[in-house]
Amino acid sequence: MGVSLxxxxxxxxxxxxxxxxLTGHTGFKGSWLSLWLQSMxxxxxxxxxxxxxxxxxxxxxxxxxxxxxxxxxxxxFAAIKAQMQEFQPEIVIHLAAQPLVLYSYQExxxxxxxxxxxxxxxxxxxxxxxxxKVLINVTTDKCYENHEWVWGYRENEPMGGYxxxxxxxxxxxxxxxxxxxxxxxxxxxxxxxxxxxxxxGGGDWSVDRLIPDILRALEADMPLxxxxxxxxxxxxxxxxxxxxxxxLAEALYAERQKYxxxxxxxxxxxDAKPVQWVVEKVTGKWGSNTFSIQSSGxxxxxxxxxxxxxxxxxxxxxxxxxxxxDQALEKVVAWHKNWLSGSDMRSLCEQQIAAYQSDVKxxxxxxxxxxxxxxxxx
Ligand SMILES: NC(=O)c1ccc[n+]([C@@H]2O[C@H](COP(=O)([O-])OP(=O)(O)OC[C@H]3O[C@@H](n4cnc5c(N)ncnc54)[C@H](O)[C@@H]3O)[C@@H](O)[C@H]2O)c1
Numbered sequence: 001m002g003v004s005l006x007x008x009x010x011x012x013x014x015x016x017x018x019x020x021x022l023t024g025h026t027g028f029k030g031s032w033l034s035l036w037l038q039s040m041x042x043x044x045x046x047x048x049x050x051x052x053x054x055x056x057x058x059x060x061x062x063x064x065x066x067x068x069x070x071x072x073x074x075x076x077f078a079a080i081k082a083q084m085q086e087f088q089p090e091i092v093i094h095l096a097a098q099p100l101v102l103y104s105y106q107e108x109x110x111x112x113x114x115x116x117x118x119x120x121x122x123x124x125x126x127x128x129x130x131x132x133k134v135l136i137n138v139t140t141d142k143c144y145e146n147h148e149w150v151w152g153y154r155e156n157e158p159m160g161g162y163x164x165x166x167x168x169x170x171x172x173x174x175x176x177x178x179x180x181x182x183x184x185x186x187x188x189x190x191x192x193x194x195x196x197x198x199x200x201g202g203g204d205w206s207v208d209r210l211i212p213d214i215l216r217a218l219e220a221d222m223p224l225x226x227x228x229x230x231x232x233x234x235x236x237x238x239x240x241x242x243x244x245x246x247x248l249a250e251a252l253y254a255e256r257q258k259y260x261x262x263x264x265x266x267x268x269x270x271d272a273k274p275v276q277w278v279v280e281k282v283t284g285k286w287g288s289n290t291f292s293i294q295s296s297g298x299x300x301x302x303x304x305x306x307x308x309x310x311x312x313x314x315x316x317x318x319x320x321x322x323x324x325x326d327q328a329l330e331k332v333v334a335w336h337k338n339w340l341s342g343s344d345m346r347s348l349c350e351q352q353i354a355a356y357q358s359d360v361k362x363x364x365x366x367x368x369x370x371x372x373x374x375x376x377x378x
Contacts, residue, residue, distance in 0.1 A: 008247070008317075008318030008319065008320070008360075008364055009243075009247075009357060009360045009361055009364065010036075010040075010243050010246040010247060010250075010357065010360075011250060012039075012040040012041070014250050014253070015037060015040035015041065015042045015246070016040055016041040016042070017041060017042070017043060018042050018043065018090055018091055019042075019043045019045075019087065019088065019089045019090045019091070019131070020037055020042045020043065020044050020045075020089060020090070020091045020092075020093065021044075021045050021046075021047065021083070021084070021087055021089035021091070021092045021093075022034060022037070022044065022045070022046045022047075022092075022093050022095065023046070023047050023048060023074060023092075023093070023094045023095055023096035023122055024046075024048050024094070024095030024096030024097065024138075025044075025046025025047070025048050025058070025063065025067070025069070025095070026046065026048040026049070026050060026051045026056070026058040026063075026069075027048065027051070027052075027058070027095065027096070027099075028057055028199075028201070028203060028204045028206065028238070029095055029138075029199060029238055029241075029242065030046065030048065030058075030095045030096075031056075031057040031058045031061060031063045031203065032057070032201060032203070032238050032239065032242060032349065032353075033093065033095070033242050033245070034046060034063045034066070034067055035061060035063060035066075035346070035349050035350060035353065036239075036242060036246070036353050037067075038063075038066035038067060039350055039353060039354075044066070044067040044068065045067065045068040045070060045083070045087045045089070046067055046068070046069055046070065047070045047071075047072040047074070047080070047083050047096070048070075048071070048072070048074075048096050049071060049072075049073055050071060052206075053205040053206060053207075054205075055205055056203075056205060057202075057203030057204070057205075057345075057349075060203060060339065060345045061203065061345045061346040061349050062346050063346075065346075068087075070083060074096050074114065074118035074119075074121055074122060075113050075114060075117060075118055075121070076121075077121040077124070077125070080121045080122060080125045081121075081124075081125040081128060083125070084125040084126060084128070084129035084131075084132075085128075085129060088129060088130075088131035089126075089129070089131060089132060090131060090132065090133050090134070090253075091132070091133065091134045091135075091136075091249055091253070092122065092126050092132055092134070092135040092136070093135075093136045093138065093245060093249065094119065094122045094135065094136065094137045094138060095138045096114070096118060096122075097114060097115050097118070097138075097169075098110060098111045098114040098115055098165070098168075099140075099165070099206075100165065100206065100207070100208055100209075101142070101163050101165045101166065101208070101300075101302060102207075102208045102300060103165075103207075103208070104163055104164035104165035104168070105163060105164065105300050108164040111164045111165055111168050112164065112168050112171070114168075115165070115168035115169060115171070115172055116168050116171045116172055116175065119137060119172045119175055119176070120175055120179075122135075122137075123135065123137075123175065123176070123179045123183075123184075123191075126189070127179075127183050127184065127187060127189065132189055133188075133189060133190065133253060133256070134189070134190040134191075134249050134252045134253050134256070135184070135189060135190070135191050135192075136192050136193070136194055136245055136248060136249055136252070137172060137173075137176045137191070137192070137193045137194070138193075138194050138196070138245065139169040139170075139172050139173050139176075139193050139194065139195050140166070140169045140195055140196065141153070141195050141196065141197050141198075141234060141264070141266060141306055141308050142161060142165065142166035142169060142303070142306070143159050143160075143161065143166065143169040143170040143172070143173050143195060144157055144158070144159065144160060144170075144195075145157070145158045145159065145160025145161075145170075146160060146161075146162065146166075146303045146306065148303065148304055148305050149305065150305065150307070151307065151309070152234075152264075152266065152269065152272075152307035152308045152309035152310070153264070153306075153307070153308055153309060154264070154309045154311075154312070155195075155261065155262040155263065155264055155309075155312055159171075159173050159174060162301055162303070163300070163301065163302070166303075172193075173193055173262065176191060176193045176262075179191060180260055184260070185257070185260070188256060189256065190252030190253065190256035190257075190259060190260050191260050192248055192252055192259060192260055192261060192262065192263060193261075193262045193263070194241065194244060194245050194248060194262075194263050194265060195262065195263065195264050195265070195266075195308065196236070196240075196241035196244070196264075196265045196266065196308075197233065197234030197235060197236050197241070197265075197266040197267055197272075197306075197308055198210075198233040198234060198235050198236070199235075199236055199237070199238040199240070199241060200235055200236070200237060200238065200328055200329070200332055201237055201238035201239065201328070201331070201332060201335070202331065202332055202334075202335020202336055202338075202339065202345075202348070202349070202352070203335065203339075203345070203349070204238075210226070210275060210278060210279070211278075211282065211332060213225075213226070214278075214279055214282045214283070215282075215336050218282075218283065218286050218288055219340070221288075223292040223293065223294050224279065224292070224293050224294070225293075225294050225295070226275060226276075226279065226293060226294075226295065227295075227302065228275060228302060228304065229274065229275050229276040229279070229293070229295065230274050230275070230276065230304070231274065231275050231302065231303070231304050231305070232272050232273065232274050232304065232305045232306065232307070233272065233273070233275070233306055234266040234267050234271065234272045234306065234307050234308050235267060235271055235272070235273060235278060235325050235328070236265075236266065236267040236271065236321065236323075236325070236328065237323045237327070237328035237331060237332075237356075239323070239352070239353065239356045240265065240267065240321055240322065240323065240328075241265040243319065243322075243356070243360065244263065244265030244313060244317070244319045245265070247317055247318070247319050248263055248313075248317060248319075251317055259316075259317075263312060263313050263317070264308040264309060264310050264312065264313060265308075265310065265313055265319065266307070266308030266309075266310050266321075267308075267310075267321050267324070267325065268310075268321050268324070269307065270324075271321070271324055271325040272306075272307045273325060276293075278325075278329070279293060281325075281326065281329050282329055282332070282333065285329055285330060285333040286333055320363075322356065322359050322360045322363055323356065323359065331352055335348060335349075335352070
């Protein structure tokens with residue numbers, strides 16, 4: 001039995017009845033987060049453009065059924081302002097973005113317009129709404145100036161970005177910082193940014209992302225074409241950073257000034273793994289032995305080594321990774337096989353969310369037991 005059990009977990013009691021506005025709710029992370037918030041009883045409105053893939057998790061899991069779904073372009077400030085005025089959210093979580101590195105080389109103007117001006121529109125509309133207490137801007141691990149070194153980036157390191165996507169997210173961070181100093185601090189609104197690693201999970205059908213590419217190749221029994229087999233990325237299940245965003249919003253709500261800053265939510269260091277390792281694990285779990293890999297050979301520049309230091313979230317928020325990469329890949333393969341066999345995917349997502357929360361709880365108890373052991377056996 002543990003002593004002084006302080007659970008570090010998302011608190012459904014906190015979220016019940018809260019008015020939450022989510023941008024990007026039709027996307028991969030947004031759909032999972034919408035389902036999680038719905039399961040806790042939040043009053044939820046999402047603003048985004050329609051899903052960009054077919055199939056899309058938003059449709060497959062019937063996400064719109066438990067929330068107010070609004071189709072709005074974040075490049076249209078008047079429309080965003082009208083949504084905020086009408087809905088009067090207390091908490092805003094900003095996920096909407098053009099999130100793909102390769103596409104950003106093809107469409108840099110669209111990428112900057114969405115990721116930089118779009119963020120400014122959300123921040124400006126939030127401060128004018130008069131109801132917002134907490135805003136979280138979701139950026140990325142790629143916002144850091146990348147030195148290709150082996151250490152994880154810390155929150156106080158410089159912003160950068162070689163490609164338009166990474167740089168647009170670095171810009172979004174700088175905008176957030178300026179809005180915090182110029183407006184939000186004075187208005188008593190908590191404003192944080194969140195930088196996560198490469199997220200994986202069931203229901204991602206994006207182009208040029210590793211897990212969707214592997215699953216498409218496995219389904220079609222075709223060779224997999226990959227860009228950079230040796231590139232190292234901080235992989236994590238989508239529920240990991242989402243739990244971080246939710247815990248951060250709860251902390252900000254309680255103490256706005258203390259938590260208004262930037263936060264990394266990455267995996268433990270051993271789960272920053274090369275692309276090739278992930279490919280082999282997924283194909284093993286899928287049960288394929290006819291799989292072959294080809295290198296694409298025509299690579300745009302992408303970072304080779306990228307890791308996040310998560311000491312701050314661990315020590316100040318009590319957040320920590322729960323599912324390691326192997327468990328995360330297990331969940332992804334199980335999700336996808338269920339989808340192929342026609343299961344109810346909304347219910348499967350809800351089961352995985354519940355399983356995640358119960359695993360967080362179990363890992364908190366085991367940490368607490370270790371503390372107890374130490375304190376009783378000096
Ligand atoms: N998936 C990852 O590995 C990863 C890693 C780090 C950070 N992120 C960040 O997390 C967020 C969500 O990413 P995702 O993987 O769910 O991407 P996604 O492409 O699945 O979803 C993007 C969402 O943004 C919306 N959107 C795009 N352009 C818009 C516009 N002009 N107006 C309104 N809505 C618009 C889309 O409709 C969708 O709802 C993004 O900010 C992304 O940069 C993702």
